[in-house]
Amino acid sequence: MISDEALVAYLDGEAESDRALEIQTALALDPVLRARLAELEGIDRDLRAAFDAMLDHPVPERLVQAARAGRAPALAARVRAPRWAAGPAAWLGAGAGAIRAAPWWIAGALAAQVALLAVAALAVRPATDVHTYHALSAAAPAPAGNLVVIFRPDTSARTISTTLRELDARVVDGPTAADAWLLRAPADRRASVLAELQRRSDVVMAAPVDSAGAR
Amino acid sequence: MEIGSGSHDLSDRIIALLPRLRRFALTLTRDPSDGDDLVQTTVERALSRMNSWDEGSRLDSWMFKIMQNLWIDQTRARRTRGTQAPEAELGDLPGTDGRTLMDHRLTLRATLAEALALPEEQRAALLLVVVEGFSYRQAAEVLGVPVGTVMSRLSRARLALEGRVFGERPPLSKATP
Numbered sequence: 259m260i261s262d263e264a265l266v267a268y269l270d271g272e273a274e275s276d277r278a279l280e281i282q283t284a285l286a287l288d289p290v291l292r293a294r295l296a297e298l299e300g301i302d303r304d305l306r307a308a309f310d311a312m313l314d315h316p317v318p319e320r321l322v323q324a325a326r327a328g329r330a331p332a333l334a335a336r337v338r339a340p341r342w343a344a345g346p347a348a349w350l351g352a353g354a355g356a357i358r359a360a361p362w363w364i365a366g367a368l369a370a371q372v373a374l375l376a377v378a379a380l381a382v383r384p385a386t387d388v389h390t391y392h393a394l395s396a397a398a399p400a401p402a403g404n405l406v407v408i409f410r411p412d413t414s415a416r417t418i419s420t421t422l423r424e425l426d427a428r429v430v431d432g433p434t435a436a437d438a439w440l441l442r443a444p445a446d447r448r449a450s451v452l453a454e455l456q457r458r459s460d461v462v463m464a465a466p467v468d469s470a471g472a473r
Numbered sequence: 474m475e476i477g478s479g480s481h482d483l484s485d486r487i488i489a490l491l492p493r494l495r496r497f498a499l500t501l502t503r504d505p506s507d508g509d510d511l512v513q514t515t516v517e518r519a520l521s522r523m524n525s526w527d528e529g530s531r532l533d534s535w536m537f538k539i540m541q542n543l544w545i546d547q548t549r550a551r552r553t554r555g556t557q558a559p560e561a562e563l564g565d566l567p568g569t570d571g572r573t574l575m576d577h578r579l580t581l582r583a584t585l586a587e588a589l590a591l592p593e594e595q596r597a598a599l600l601l602v603v604v605e606g607f608s609y610r611q612a613a614e615v616l617g618v619p620v621g622t623v624m625s626r627l628s629r630a631r632l633a634l635e636g637r638v639f640g641e642r643p644p645l646s647k648a649t650p
Contacts, residue, residue: 262628262632263624266627266631267628269631270602270603272609272624298631298635301584301635304581305599305603305634306604308580309585309600310604311581312492312496312499313492313496315495317492318509320509320513321491321516322491324517325484325487325491325520326484326488
């Protein structure tokens with residue numbers, strides 16, 4: 259079983275490479291887990307969109323002055339602009355028609371949000387590629403495989419090696435505890451390599467993998 | 474306090490960081506005014522300690538860490554005085570009446586409300602890793618906690634958001650007991 263922490267770490271590009279392979283294998287085999295990862299990715303996208311919207315707001319002059327002077331302005335000069343009085347939501351540019359709501363509305367709005375997710379994802383998705391972004395800061399990005407295969411337990415190493423060479427599929431990682439191998443086939447030939455693997459009697463399972471690192 | 478000539482570059486770099494500093498401050502304080510006060514204190518502290526900043530290291534991590542420490546000091550002092558500030562009123566967040574339903578800002582506001590409703594330690598970790606793109610190690614350094622702690626905070630934060638956004642239901646995949 260993939261723990262929540264492991265799945266989240268994978269999403270954040272922080273899974274150790276052996277763990278990443280295990281998760282990729284599980285994702286290839288389990289559509290429910292794939293759906294869950296997609297949900298989590300959607301939440302992260304919404305978070306980035308919501309928090310990135312804050313960056314567009316003009317910075318109060320007193321903060322610029324503080325950075326420039328390195329000195330605290332007199333306390334009396336710390337005027338609070340009225341526009342901030344509306345609370346955190348003001349950061350999102352609440353329009354004049356926005357309705358101040360009691361806490362009860364949040365539940366209703368969230369129900370609406372579920373319906374809106376698909377639309378909103380298209381409308382507000384930032385142009386950033388989170389996985390690339392993480393790869394810049396992560397210590398060791400996992401190698402990108404695009405296929406996972408499990409051979410029958412009695413298959414010899416020589417047979418496996420010959421098969422993979424003939425198919426031009428390179429081993430990226432493995433075998434896992436479940437004897438799964440993560441492979442990388444040329445992107446344009448992945449489908450045919452996959453079909454060939456699935457045809458073979460010594461292959462128990464072969465499935466495409468869209469690893470986080472490859473996107 | 475006199476600042477040396479070398480502070481011009483640093484000042485410019487800090488000015489460029491101000492929007493992100495404000496965002497982190499709002500995440501911690503959940504109040505725009507308190508947040509800007511915290512940014513100001515952070516900037517002043519950073520400039521007074523610029524000698525302790527290693528030029529080769531990241532200015533943003535260094536300042537986030539200063540801010541995080543100042544905020545911890547402030548909340549601790551408040552708690553000691555028994556005058557803990559009330560939690561931010563999330564009811565202040567604007568809602569909808571149906572006419573604005575298709576406004577995508579609704580989603581952003583709801584997402585922001587949910588994120589800001591999380592416990593402080595979780596929303597700080599979420600901001601650093603998910604929004605700022607820090608690695609777990611960098612976030613752990615800013616927050617002054619082990620990497621494993623960052624990991625579990627992020628996991629709990631995501632589960633909470635998942636439950637709220639998609640309705641309460643047991644996680645499909647649970648850690649093996």
